[in-house]
């Protein structure tokens with residue numbers, strides 16, 4: 001099962017990824033983690049990436065793509081992969097498409113999680129977190145027993161600094177600009193699955209599972 005997962009912050013990408021991994025026994029590959037791992041293990045590609053990072057430059061696509069190519073050929077990818085946060089651009093998508101074909105692991109499903117702006121706004125602005133134990137609440141959907149107080153540890157709940165409407169608008173704009181063209185690139189291949197993620201997670205995952213079941 002070769003899967004890409006995409007969705008704006010707050011669409012539940014983390015939750016869906018976890019559920020997919022449990023079901024299909026494939027590795028979760030995020031390019032950020034992969035990059036850090038290569039640098040830490042001082043692989044040739046890691047060293048190359050590091051030289052760019054130290055010069056304050058972006059790691060070029062060719063390096064990232066070479067890392068992905070290598071990663072996907074590791075034994076744990078035998079049953080497939082769940083790629084998260086890659087490809088980020090059409091240029092990357094085109095290059096990745098060639099490589100994925102070459103190593104016999106073409107993308108079979110692009111899960112595009114979609115959430116209406118108003119729903120995201122409500123999710124994000126209503127979110128309260130416990131600075132002490134990390135518990136997450138929502139003032140309407142998952143309210144603590146006592147307003148503003150963590151059920152688990154009694155600490156006072158706070159809001160994340162970037163959980164504001166202004167930040168959400170910026171993030172959504174960035175997401176649209178970067179990701180929409182990538183989804184459009186995969187659309188003619190008939191592998192894109194648009195999922196309305198503004199529903200309970202069981203429902204969202206149910207739909208994903210059904211679609212993936214048809215591929216497997």
Ligand SMILES: [Zn+2]
Pocket residue numbers: 130131132133134135150151152153154155
């Ligand atoms: Zn707490």
